[in-house]
Amino acid sequence: MLSLVVTQDVLLGSQGTAHAAQSSGLFGIGLGVVAVIIGLWMLLRRKWTATE
Numbered sequence: 001m002l003s004l005v006v007t008q009d010v011l012l013g014s015q016g017t018a019h020a021a022q023s024s025g026l027f028g029i030g031l032g033v034v035a036v037i038i039g040l041w042m043l044l045r046r047k048w049t050a051t052e
Helices: 001-013 020-051
Strands: none
Touching: 001 020
């Protein structure tokens, strides 16, 4: 997921896009939130299957 953010930042920066760093930062935060949600889901799923 980090490579997506770095690639986006490089591409936007090379195009001279205004606010490239801010949009890449927000995209990184969004991907981080998704990663945390997936991790929590996997953890909870493991606990659910262990109790059944």
